[in-house]
Amino acid sequence: xxxxxxxxxxxxxxxxxxxxxxxxxxxxxxxxxxxxxxxxxxxxxxxxxxxxxxxxxxxxxxxxxxxxxxxxxxxxxxxxxxxxxxxxxxxxxxxxxxxxxxxxxxxxxxxxxxxxxxxxxxxxxxxxxxxxxxxxxxxxxxxxxxxxxxxxxxxxxxxxxxxxxxxxxxxxxxxxxxxxxxxxxxxxxxxxxxxxxxxxxxxxxxxxxxxxxxxxxxxxxxxxxxxxxxxxxxxxxxxxxxxxxxxxxxxxxxxxxxxxxxxxxxxxxxxxxxxxxxxxxxxxxxxxxxxxxxxxxxxxxxxxxxxxxxxxxxxxxxxxxxxxxxxxxxxxxxxxxxxxx
Numbered sequence: 001x002x003x004x005x006x007x008x009x010x011x012x013x014x015x016x017x018x019x020x021x022x023x024x025x026x027x028x029x030x031x032x033x034x035x036x037x038x039x040x041x042x043x044x045x046x047x048x049x050x051x052x053x054x055x056x057x058x059x060x061x062x063x064x065x066x067x068x069x070x071x072x073x074x075x076x077x078x079x080x081x082x083x084x085x086x087x088x089x090x091x092x093x094x095x096x097x098x099x100x101x102x103x104x105x106x107x108x109x110x111x112x113x114x115x116x117x118x119x120x121x122x123x124x125x126x127x128x129x130x131x132x133x134x135x136x137x138x139x140x141x142x143x144x145x146x147x148x149x150x151x152x153x154x155x156x157x158x159x160x161x162x163x164x165x166x167x168x169x170x171x172x173x174x175x176x177x178x179x180x181x182x183x184x185x186x187x188x189x190x191x192x193x194x195x196x197x198x199x200x201x202x203x204x205x206x207x208x209x210x211x212x213x214x215x216x217x218x219x220x221x222x223x224x225x226x227x228x229x230x231x232x233x234x235x236x237x238x239x240x241x242x243x244x245x246x247x248x249x250x251x252x253x254x255x256x257x258x259x260x261x262x263x264x265x266x267x268x269x270x271x272x273x274x275x276x277x278x279x280x281x282x283x284x285x286x287x288x289x290x291x292x293x294x295x296x297x298x299x300x301x302x303x304x305x306x307x308x309x310x311x312x313x314x315x316x317x318x319x320x321x322x323x324x325x326x327x328x329x330x331x332x333x334x335x336x337x338x339x340x341x
Contacts, residue, residue: 006144006145006146007144007145007150007195007196007197007198008142008143008144008145009142009143009145009188009193009194009195009196010140010141010142010143010188011140011141011143011188011189011191011192011193012135012136012138012139012140012141012189012191013046013138013139013140013141013191014136014137014138015138016046016049018138018191019046019049019050019053019139019141020049020050020052020053020056021053021191022050022053022141022191022192022193023049023050023051023052023053023054023055023056023057024053024054024056024057025191025192025193025279026050026054026128026143026193027054027057027058028057028193028278028279029193029194029195029278029279029280030109030278031147031148031259031262031278032147032148032258032259033081033107033108033109034106034107034108034109034110034126035108035109035110035126035127035128035147036110036111036112036126036127036128037109037110037111037112037127037128037129037130038112038115038118038124038127038128038129038130039051039111039112039113039114039115039130039132040114040115040116040129040130040131040132041130041131041132041133041139042132042133042134045132045133045134045139046132046139046141047113047130047132048064048065048066048113050130050132050141051064051085051111051113052064054111055075055083058077058078058079058081058083058109059077059078059079060075060076060077060078060083062075064085066087066113071086071087071088071090071091071099072084072085072086072087072099072103073085077108077109081107081108081109082106082107082108082109083108083109083111084103084106084108084109084110084111085111085113086099086100086103086110086111086112086113087112087113087114088100088112088113088114088115088117088118089113089114089117091117092117093117093118093119096114096117096118097118097119097122100112100118115129124146125146125147126146126147127146127147128143128144128145128146128147129143129144129146130142130143131143131144143193145195145198147259148198148257148258148259148260149256149257150197150198150201150257150260151201151205151255151257151260153204155255156201156204156205159205159208159251159255160208163208163209163211163231163232163235164227164228164231164232165207165208165210165211166210166211166224166228168293168294169207169210169211171293171294172207172291172293172294173203173204173205173206173207173208174204174294175291175293175294175295175296176203176206176284176287176288176291177200177201177203177204177287179203179287179290179291179296179340180199180200180202180203180283180284180287181196181199181200182339182340183283183286183287183333183339183340184196184199184200184283186334186339187279187283187333192279193279194279194280194283195280198259198260198263198280199263199280199283199284201260202260202263202264202267202280202284203284203287203288205248205252205260205264206245206248206264206267206284206288207244207248208244208248208251209235209239209244209247209248209251210244211228211232211235211244212232212235212236212239212242212243212244212247213243213244235247239251243268243270244268245264245265245266245267245268245270246265248261248264248265249261249262249264249265252264262277262278262281263278263280263281263284264284266281266284266285267281267284267285267288269306269322273321273322273325274325276329282329282332282333283333285326285329286326286329286330286333287340289302289303289326290302290340292305296340296341299323299326299327299330300323303319303322303323303326306319307319
């Protein structure tokens with residue numbers, strides 16, 4: 001993965017408070033460890049302020065300060081993970097490389113300030129790069145993700161064809177992706193760090209195996225052909241006793257996109273309420289509940305359709321719990337109200 005085609009996010013941070021908050025938001029979009037985070041920017045650009053917010057959300061009680069003179073400081077997150085903080089400001093390129101290489105064995109989170117001291121040729125796979133730059137009265141933050149791959153639209157189209165995904169479900173996935181993109185843009189404008197490309201890709205594939213748990217009343221104007229039933233039977237045998245969320249995750253893991261599977265696995269209305277670990281999971285979950293086939297609707301309209309199709313128009317305790325859980329996600333994402341009308 002090279003920088004020219006790596007997913008990235010750009011956000012404007014008008015003051016130290018927004019910079020501190022952005023650090024907190026980074027903790028909500030981590031998918032695998034070990035992870036290295038490069039921080040680039042001039043003196044006073046906000047790198048340490050950002051890291052303080054990041055460390056605070058990870059449960060580090062000690063004050064994180066610049067380790068300029070010590071070069072390296074170690075902390076422990078609330079989960080017991082190592083948090084390593086390096087500062088390369090006073091080092092030349094050779095010494096910077098030596099220090100970084102001496103910590104390559106780390107198993108948790110490694111944050112490297114003044115990463116521009118490192119040579120451009122250094123491998124950035126498995127990293128996240130932060131670039132702070134002055135803009136107007138605040139600063140711009142560009143976040144570039146090198147830590148996991150995403151499929152192309154061509155690959156997604158090929159997967160849909162292979163699974164014979166019904167046209168109305170394809171339209172639904174595309175519509176959910178459009179809503180997820182709108183939500184991502186809104187949150188980015190409010191200083192959140194969002195992997196927009198990742199959540200859009202997850203939305204494009206989230207119902208790839210929706211047919212494995214088809215039941216209830218099909219959408220108006222849809223039917224199932226014998227060829228479709230045969231192909232779907234093949235996939236059901238490949239992923240026996242699985243709901244579509246788990247089947248899609250297993251498929252994505254097999255295709256080399258496990259992190260995308262992590263985003264997809266919590267989007268459905270399963271027997272238990274989901275435990276979200278990343279912001280992208282919340283965005284996909286909510287976007288999916290705002291789209292009925294390919295039409296944006298209210299949460300009440302969406303859940304009324306669920307009742308019509310799956311419980312003969314009768315409200316159920318489970319359905320009400322899911323509606324309340326979805327409204328809670330909405331409040332968490334949009335304290336000032338949802339931008340999706």
